[in-house]
Amino acid sequence: MVAVEPERAAFEPTLPGRYFHDPDIYAREQERIFGRMWVCVGRADAIPTEGEFMLIDLGGESVIVARGHDGAVRAFLNVCRHRGARLCTDAHGQAGRVFQCRYHAWSYGLDGRLVGTPNLARDDRLDRDAYGLLPVRLEVWEGLVWLNLDPDAAPLSAQLDPPIRTRFGGPETIARYRIGDLVVGRSIQYEIAANWKLVVDNFMECYHCGPVHPELVRLLPAFRQGTSYQGIVGEGTSFASDVDAFTLSGQGSRPRLPGLGPDDDRLYYGFVLWPNVFVNLLPDHVILHTLRPLGPERSHVVCDWLFDRADAGRAEFDPTDTVDIFDLVNRQDWEVCELTQLGMHSRAYDRGGLYVTNETHIAAFRDLVLSRLGEADSTRP
Numbered sequence: 001m002v003a004v005e006p007e008r009a010a011f012e013p014t015l016p017g018r019y020f021h022d023p024d025i026y027a028r029e030q031e032r033i034f035g036r037m038w039v040c041v042g043r044a045d046a047i048p049t050e051g052e053f054m055l056i057d058l059g060g061e062s063v064i065v066a067r068g069h070d071g072a073v074r075a076f077l078n079v080c081r082h083r084g085a086r087l088c089t090d091a092h093g094q095a096g097r098v099f100q101c102r103y104h105a106w107s108y109g110l111d112g113r114l115v116g117t118p119n120l121a122r123d124d125r126l127d128r129d130a131y132g133l134l135p136v137r138l139e140v141w142e143g144l145v146w147l148n149l150d151p152d153a154a155p156l157s158a159q160l161d162p163p164i165r166t167r168f169g170g171p172e173t174i175a176r177y178r179i180g181d182l183v184v185g186r187s188i189q190y191e192i193a194a195n196w197k198l199v200v201d202n203f204m205e206c207y208h209c210g211p212v213h214p215e216l217v218r219l220l221p222a223f224r225q226g227t228s229y230q231g232i233v234g235e236g237t238s239f240a241s242d243v244d245a246f247t248l249s250g251q252g253s254r255p256r257l258p259g260l261g262p263d264d265d266r267l268y269y270g271f272v273l274w275p276n277v278f279v280n281l282l283p284d285h286v287i288l289h290t291l292r293p294l295g296p297e298r299s300h301v302v303c304d305w306l307f308d309r310a311d312a313g314r315a316e317f318d319p320t321d322t323v324d325i326f327d328l329v330n331r332q333d334w335e336v337c338e339l340t341q342l343g344m345h346s347r348a349y350d351r352g353g354l355y356v357t358n359e360t361h362i363a364a365f366r367d368l369v370l371s372r373l374g375e376a377d378s379t380r381p
């Protein structure tokens with residue numbers, strides 16, 4: 001076998017195959033990427049009522065995300081401070097006024113304070129203030145809940161602003177879509193037999209769009225050339241001249257989102273908020289993918305189709321036409337991600353592959369992974 005050395009000036013190397021299946025590398029990613037970066041874990045409107053909670057697995061921890069009596073959403077490690085029992089076991093539920101531990105019935109308010117310690121009520125040697133649930137950093141951006149297990153992490157904006165500025169020059173473009181005001185019209189979950197980084201790489205590349213997504217390139221002909229994003233700040237991708245809506249037929253009559261103007265018509269923007277959110281902006285809806293690693297070779301994606309509240313509230317509202325196109329694109333993408341995963345164990349991919357010209361933004365993701373793992377130069381020849 002002849003090892004092909006990519007020409008560095010034009011072709012950047014990908015990560016070697018072991019980065020996509022090695023359990024040790026996966027464990028380090030859990031600790032250093034998912035345990036230290038801000039990670040999107042879902043939508044705040046998934047727990048709309050006081051006392052409602054959802055459980056999140058993040059960086060090897062179980063985390064409770066709960067809405068308090070004041071309406072605020074907070075996050076705590078799902079561990080009782082007495083003897084360490086897991087507090088909540090339901091993926092989603094209603095806690096009422098307190099979280100009560102199954103073991104010795106200590107109870108915690110929705111703000112995490114220790115409020116009940118049976119038979120120790122008069123024992124003032126127990127400093128209850130010191131035994132509240134351990135909080136996890138939480139911020140909400142455009143309706144999305146982001147967590148960070150690192151108590152010393154910089155605010156979420158320090159992580160989200162740079163990619164938004166790189167793509168749009170400033171936050172205005174994305175702000176006018178008012179994503180946080182939109183509501184979910186349809187949500188589909190997918191499980192993919194591929195490492196999470198293959199799913200990210202695949203979303204950021206459009207070299208595959210022609211062969212894999214014939215229906216998509218029919219709507220967005222620029223994608224046929226294989227470059228969805230050429231580094232032009234603020235540039236969207238135009239619909240084909242005879243296409244009026246992002247649907248399988250290219251036709252549709254959904255109203256434009258309230259914050260947009262005629263200049264936004266017939267344009268698509270796609271970009272990634274590392275490590276785990278894909279954003280797709282369209283004139284009449286927004287599609288968000290939230291990615292979650294399930295293991296070295298398994299990933300989970302929630303795809304939400306978001307619409308204006310008034311549009312989605314109409315009796316005749318039906319998102320099927322636009323869901324169909326991106327559900328198809330999703331399934332086409334997962335298929336090639338799974339085919340690629342199969343090759344990651346082969347000696348043919350021992351030293352990795354290469355990104356084609358114009359894919360420096362994907363190489364930047366590779367570099368982020370390497371620098372977070374503390375291996376910035378390990379794949380260099």
Ligand code: FES
Pocket residue numbers: 080081082083084085101102103104105106
């Ligand atoms: S372990 Fe939770 S109350 Fe004892």
Ligand SMILES: [Fe+2]
Pocket residue numbers: 202203208209212213329332333
């Ligand atoms: Fe794709």
